[in-house]
Amino acid sequence: MTAQVSIPHRVSVEENIVERLYMRLNEIDTTSRARHLVAYTPTNAEIDRLFERSRLEIGTVTTLHVIKRVISANPDTFHAFALRARHCVEDPQAEGFIAWLPLTTAGRQAMLDGTFSAADPAAEHVAGQHDAPAAIYIWGLYAPGRLAVGFAWAFQRWSTPLYRDADIYARAVTPSGRRFVHRVGFETASTQDGPVTSDLFVFRRNPLDERPVYDSHPNAAKQYTVTVVRNHDDLGKVMAIRSSVYLAEQVCPYDEEFDGNDFAATHLLGYVGGEPAASIRIRCFADFAKVERLAVRHQHRKSRLALVMIRAAKELCRMKGYTRIYGQAQKRLVNMWSRSGARPIPNAPEITFSDFDYVQMLLETDAHPEAVTLESDPFKIIRPEGQWHAEGILEKSSYRPATRPSVDHPTIRTDRPNRRTA
Ligand SMILES: CC(C)(COP(=O)(O)OP(=O)(O)OC[C@H]1O[C@@H](n2cnc3c(N)ncnc32)[C@H](O)[C@@H]1OP(=O)(O)O)[C@@H](O)C(=O)NCCC(=O)NCCS
The missing domain is CATH 3.40.630.30 (Gcn5-related N-acetyltransferase (GNAT))
Structure with missing residues (x-):
């Protein structure tokens, strides 16, 4: 199981699917987009197969044993995806999955202060099936190709009364994973001291009410x-x-x-x-x-x-x-x-x-606890005035590699005299 949001980035067709999800998660119309998708609770054998497949393709930070322990404590944590056209109830063959951890208050706190273990989550960090979580942590997403829309399906689940107030956290470690989480409305998770880690992202519920x-x-x-x-x-x-x-x-x-x-x-x-x-x-x-x-x-x-x-x-x-x-x-x-x-x-x-x-x-007055100072995250300092609470356009550009376009790939010839001044 991987704790990263690992939207496939190997095949261009798959990237196109991700391109089509270029809107906030809550704005994606799942009724039409998810029509080709079936989401369901997988059998034990399917979990074994999915784990093995995702382990080989995108890596894992945990073990099958831990996954099964979490699922047995809260069966709502793991859902399989299949293409409707290929799905057979008698012989289901899951092709992707999403796993999430509904975190208790202690679990959320542990995640923010870096003591949370995604490899072996403590039982007290994971909320029960019928308890409203303090946060949702996307433990693993393996949704190749057209199954990427399964992420939007999951969001529908997180919009039910039990989950709808919980912020959603995800780790995105690959460039395409980061691009994806940005596109669907996640921002770098931060406390007043700056980002928690550079690869932890949060999708805030009711972001309008939180603005200063x-x-x-x-x-x-x-x-x-x-x-x-x-x-x-x-x-x-x-x-x-x-x-x-x-x-x-x-x-x-x-x-x-x-x-x-x-x-x-x-x-x-x-x-x-x-x-x-x-x-x-x-x-x-x-x-x-x-x-x-x-x-x-x-x-x-x-x-x-x-x-x-x-x-x-x-x-x-x-x-x-x-x-x-x-x-x-x-x-x-x-x-x-x-x-x-x-x-x-x-x-x-x-x-x-x-x-x-x-x-x-x-x-x-007193100093604002989140005031911009020389100790602040350098990207916070360059956010638009008054928008220090939200990820800025320059942070988004930081996910592009430094290709130094004017130095390494100059498109403007500088060796010819300008006609007007010549
Ligand atoms: C000053 C201003 C922003 C206040 O907004 P407001 O909606 O009128 O606010 P309030 O209704 O709460 O009135 C605030 C106070 O100003 C007083 N006030 C407003 N207009 C006034 C006027 N023309 N003459 C005398 N007092 C006036 C009100 O009586 C009230 O006094 P209080 O605080 O002792 O009760 C608004 O009146 C305004 O734009 N005025 C013109 C521009 C201006 O003078 N700006 C202030 C520069 S320091």
Whole structure:
């Protein structure tokens, strides 16, 4: 038995099957895709045969004896696959299988801290057949060719009430296995200290609910959502909101509102449903971050949105390692900022600009336990701003080998003079 997700990578036809599963596991339409598949509990003789076949083809980390011990404790851990066209109930000939371990809380913890044994799982790490597991560990997947869709079939099983809240873990050690788990929505399993190991991946259930407040848009289940501004369209929305609030309502001169700092700042954009409704700007200095330009469109005021925006800004600053967040609050709004934990800085002078009087305030907070630091995983440091919780595009590119295209296989001739400059 192998503990790796070993989707075949030897034959191109088989790779094509994997290509077709290029969507999150929960989005795969198994009703049409799995039509040619039969999944069932195999006989003892079939388990022996499958074990031997997969041992020879993809290796194993455990023994037949351990597999049978686990199956007898929880028969739901092993399912065989066959092609429907070749399947005969009287003489079943399984051609592939999936084996999973429903982990107890202790089992999940052991897996995350590296003490879990996939070769010989401790009895207390594997949940009983009728107990909701804390996590699902894909122990082995041998699903050559068209049987690859058996993985999506298994996901259907994991969507039943018993399993549906459990995150799914898998080890993928080969490049094609890693490509496969990425395609179907797994990400590198990490704790606040960084990746557990580079080959342990997790498919999170309800990933939308787990996103931090500053990266919560879109989410149909939430009334107010927020995103970091990442493109011109988002920045256009921020400009529109601030124009309507500051230029139109507060009669702020254009050059004072758009003060030259907008391309040197992080902006958060708040939504009510699909409608851009609020914005806030963050600028970072050596030992403090400054939060400014909070604006909520007038039709969305007297709601929780202003506080959601402040909380989002605060959390983003904490993730960047800041514990001191500075603001200059319009005097009439000191109470509102105080509700978020900011306090007027003792003895700091009040200041006046753009026709309003301001109180200097400081929000002192604790360090975020998962803040990005020099000790963080290097790939976490290069994730898109505000998406430090999810695997980034550059991590995905790291599964490609370093072929150094411009050095080893140059396609652009550099030895000829450029016509325009020649
Ligand atoms: C400031 C703002 C984001 C607050 O959002 P909101 O949805 O109005 O929030 P609330 O309804 O909770 O009001 C927050 C406080 O501001 C006060 N407030 C809001 N608009 C006000 C106004 N035009 N005049 C005086 N007070 C006002 C409210 O009375 C409330 O006071 P309290 O905290 O003492 O109860 C929003 O009013 C806004 O965008 N204003 C224009 C831009 C601005 O002034 N930004 C702040 C820069 S520091």
